[in-house]
Amino acid sequence: MGAALVKIGAALLEAAPAVITTQVVERVIPAVFDGIVSLLKKMSTPPNQPKDIPLAVAKQDPKEIREAVRKAIGMDCVGKYNFGVTGFTGTGKSSFINAVRGLKPTDDGAATVGIDETTLTLQSYPDPRYPHIVYWDTPGCGTTSVPVKEYFTTQKLFCFDCLLIIVGNRILESDLEIARAALDLNIPVFFVRSQSDKSLRDVMENEELELDEALEKMHDMKKTMRAYLDSQGFAVVRLFVISAKVVFELFGTEKLSGQYELFDERSLIESVITVSYAGRS
Numbered sequence: 001m002g003a004a005l006v007k008i009g010a011a012l013l014e015a016a017p018a019v020i021t022t023q024v025v026e027r028v029i030p031a032v033f034d035g036i037v038s039l040l041k042k043m044s045t046p047p048n049q050p051k052d053i054p055l056a057v058a059k060q061d062p063k064e065i066r067e068a069v070r071k072a073i074g075m076d077c078v079g080k081y082n083f084g085v086t087g088f089t090g091t092g093k094s095s096f097i098n099a100v101r102g103l104k105p106t107d108d109g110a111a112t113v114g115i116d117e118t119t120l121t122l123q124s125y126p127d128p129r130y131p132h133i134v135y136w137d138t139p140g141c142g143t144t145s146v147p148v149k150e151y152f153t154t155q156k157l158f159c160f161d162c163l164l165i166i167v168g169n170r171i172l173e174s175d176l177e178i179a180r181a182a183l184d185l186n187i188p189v190f191f192v193r194s195q196s197d198k199s200l201r202d203v204m205e206n207e208e209l210e211l212d213e214a215l216e217k218m219h220d221m222k223k224t225m226r227a228y229l230d231s232q233g234f235a236v237v238r239l240f241v242i243s244a245k246v247v248f249e250l251f252g253t254e255k256l257s258g259q260y261e262l263f264d265e266r267s268l269i270e271s272v273i274t275v276s277y278a279g280r281s
């Protein structure tokens with residue numbers, strides 16, 4: 001735990017210029033951030049000493065840095081339970097947040113959804129049914145503006161109570177890196193394989209299969225993903241196969257239209273609620 005926080009502190013130093021330009025200008029409480037900035041500056045250029053970032057950070061207590069960053073981005077970790085919704089760009093992070101809040105992408109207050117790189121800043125969205133739950137939309141990793149390297153730190157993923165890593169057809173090395181870094185800090189993680197409705201349709205069309213056969217293929221896909229996660233040391237991390245369309249129907253209307261197949265949406269929602277209560281007690 002301590003070592004991981006030291007790593008975060010060191011990475012924060014590297015990220016300092018980006019943090020200073022974007023956060024200070026945009027929406028960070030200046031007084032709190034000034035403290036971090038001066039701390040970072042002090043640590044990155046210690047007067048008359050050789051540069052030794054990990055040692056310097058260790059002396060400054062990275063836990064305090066984490067608390068300061070939480071305050072700076074307006075994250076309440078006492079009264080609220082904060083889910084970071086993260087993962088590679090375009091996997092359906094914003095769509096999931098809208099769906100779980102019972103919103104369509106065009107509704108007021110919905111997160112912006114799109115086919116190109118859409119979410120550019122960290123943004124919080126309260127759960128309308130469970131006031132203690134907050135979902136945080138993160139810019140997807142793997143683009144030029146949000147590269148994989150140091151993604152965990154620059155997107156402040158170390159601040160969250162739990163991470164939902166949204167994945168597409170494949171689990172990428174960057175997804176595993178996020179999970180490793182989170183588990184190092186005892187932050188619970190769920191893998192969420194989204195867009196299952198689209199995959200099911202693709203399987204039916206591409207392989208000319210009936211629904212039953214395509215569903216069988218989807219179950220095989222989940223087994224393969226599960227086995228891959230197990231082989232990578234994530235046997236304890238849960239995997240859910242979902243469609244944001246089904247999540248929306250569950251939350252938006254409380255009854256399913258029958259237009260989409262139900263996979264693990266109910267169990268994901270139950271787990272999200274359970275972990276949020278368990279994490280507060």
Ligand SMILES: Nc1nc2c(ncn2[C@@H]2O[C@H](COP(=O)(O)OP(=O)(O)OP(=O)(O)O)[C@@H](O)[C@H]2O)c(=O)[nH]1
Pocket residue numbers: 088089090091092093094095096112113114115116117118119120138139140141194195196197198242243244245
């Ligand atoms: N059919 C279907 N489409 C989805 C689903 N989830 C997301 N999409 C579509 O996938 C595209 C990307 O969705 P977003 O929610 O914007 O993805 P994102 O991960 O937030 O993307 P970035 O913010 O750019 O990283 C959009 O066209 C969505 O409509 C889903 O469960 N089913």
Ligand SMILES: [Mg+2]
Pocket residue numbers: 093094095112113118119137138140
């Ligand atoms: Mg997005």
